[in-house]
Amino acid sequence: MSNNLHNTFNSKSLKLWDSSEQASIYVANQIAELISEHRKQGKSVVLGLATGNTPKKVYQELVRLHQNESLSFANVISFNLDEYYPIFPDNDMSYTYFMQKYLFGHVDIDPSNIHIPHVDSNVEDIEEYCKAYEDKISSLGGLDLQLLGIGRNGHIGFNEPGSSFSSTTRLVDLHPVTRADAESDFGSLEKVPQQAISMGVHTIVQAKRILLLALGERKSEIISKALRGEITTEIPASILQTLPQVEYVLDNEAASLIK
Ligand code: PGA
Numbered sequence: 001m002s003n004n005l006h007n008t009f010n011s012k013s014l015k016l017w018d019s020s021e022q023a024s025i026y027v028a029n030q031i032a033e034l035i036s037e038h039r040k041q042g043k044s045v046v047l048g049l050a051t052g053n054t055p056k057k058v059y060q061e062l063v064r065l066h067q068n069e070s071l072s073f074a075n076v077i078s079f080n081l082d083e084y085y086p087i088f089p090d091n092d093m094s095y096t097y098f099m100q101k102y103l104f105g106h107v108d109i110d111p112s113n114i115h116i117p118h119v120d121s122n123v124e125d126i127e128e129y130c131k132a133y134e135d136k137i138s139s140l141g142g143l144d145l146q147l148l149g150i151g152r153n154g155h156i157g158f159n160e161p162g163s164s165f166s167s168t169t170r171l172v173d174l175h176p177v178t179r180a181d182a183e184s185d186f187g188s189l190e191k192v193p194q195q196a197i198s199m200g201v202h203t204i205v206q207a208k209r210i211l212l213l214a215l216g217e218r219k220s221e222i223i224s225k226a227l228r229g230e231i232t233t234e235i236p237a238s239i240l241q242t243l244p245q246v247e248y249v250l251d252n253e254a255a256s257l258i259k
Helices: 020-040 056-069 095-102 126-139 176-186 201-205 217-228 236-242
Strands: 014-017 045-049 076-080 082-085 145-148 170-173 195-198 210-214 246-251
Touching: 014 020, 020 045, 020 056, 020 145, 020 210, 020 246, 056 095, 076 126, 082 095, 126 170, 126 195, 201 236, 210 217, 210 236, 217 236, 217 246, 236 246
Parallel strands: 014 246, 045 076, 045 145, 145 210, 210 246
Antiparallel strands: 082 195, 170 195
8 A cells, every 4th residue: 555645543533432332322422413513504414324233223323312302304415325236125135225214214304315326227327327426425515424334354335355445436246254244134145135336435535524333342353453454455444544534433342452
């Protein structure tokens, strides 16, 4: 990797919590505060959202804040990181289904403000679709906040090992570790799609603020490599070390190898 990448990682960018619940509530509160700040200023807020097991408690808390503490999502415009390809949105393994189930189905977001990079398998020009996804984010002034999980292979979104740091939204092949990790959800490895549409690394790093949430012991090894190791496309999350706008939000178990 080039030498001019400067590692900005420091203790300020690290938020350690005793439990996954505390870490998730912290992230939910950061998102809620940003939504409310923008709302007070009469502005919309552009959120980059993630799926997987990691953000479930974050969404649960955001739904609670909506239902019990009048947090409104009326000014939220959302862009999801990724989606399997091909998959039907009504398939219960799709990320469209996931987002509806865990967040969008319970809050007052305008459905026309929801963007998930779904492409029907009969769409011929995926590249054009992906470019339009990027253009839409740019035309709204970029992502105000991007929520990220991390794969055990260091992926962010479905930017698998080897993804260029200059990549943008595109069709990608899923890595064997990613497919193996999805096997139990899909019921068998054969049912896990081979491909996905994913925002690129470049799309992600342009966000004004990035919260990477990692929970549990099974993330400890990759967290250690991504935060302390070499900055390399083999571990796409390692690029985040170079960015001042990143916060790593970890529970004790995920942080166990960096203490
Ligand atoms: P997980 O996935 O939250 O289900 O562990 C995270 C990711 O792969 O980004």
